[in-house]
Amino acid sequence: MYLEEFVTALSGESVETAVSEGRCLAEPIGCGESTVDENGNLEYDSDDPTDEVWYSLDWQMTGLCPACQDELDEPDDYLAAPSEEAIETAVSLLDLWTELEPDDDSE
Template identity: 40%
Template sequence: MSALTEQVAALVARQRAQQTDADRQALAAAYRHQPEPFEAEFAQMACDHPEACACPPEMPSSIPGFLAALSGGDLPADAVREERCIKAPIGCGRPLIDDQGVTRVFWDADEAARYQAEWQITGLCPDCQDRINAHDEDGYEQ
């Protein structure tokens, strides 16, 4: 195997020695201009000066703004403060304790703590957490 490696190295060295500067520049330019699969779509998003780029006013410019746009103006913090699930289409919008005082029953305190921790982060009630967790990594039901 080492003989083959030496032959390949010698061939590469010969090819590099035969290249002129013009050849190297032409080859480098050709590589720079190879079309990418989504080059046209990317060019529409590109900007010469990223620090000067701005989204259209109707687009949210922050993660909370993006979440609010997805959920119709609702945020996880709002849902937690109002003790309910985040509104549709992300969650169900129902209160954690219904009008009759009924809530979800958990197997043990650890399970309840896990659901509560997730609810405080995402605003999703236990039923919506279960609905989302019933899907695997690809987003398909298991």
């Protein structure tokens, strides 16, 4: 199954359909809300004029409105930041893994 087919199966519509209708993909992927104002301009919450270009490109590729795009970029509150101990353990395991890998010269 291709990504477009997966999106269509999950939301009941394609990215192309949502964009052509000027809105975000339907739930559960997007919010289904209109993404353009009465003049046909993409609505977004930013003072940076270059954001319109990026939001527009992302919307056309993903079908997600700027608000849904921003939501994806925000870290999830329920995910705990790794502790210093967990980071040190992971680094130690990676170091050990590197030591255990066979040298290419020894073959």
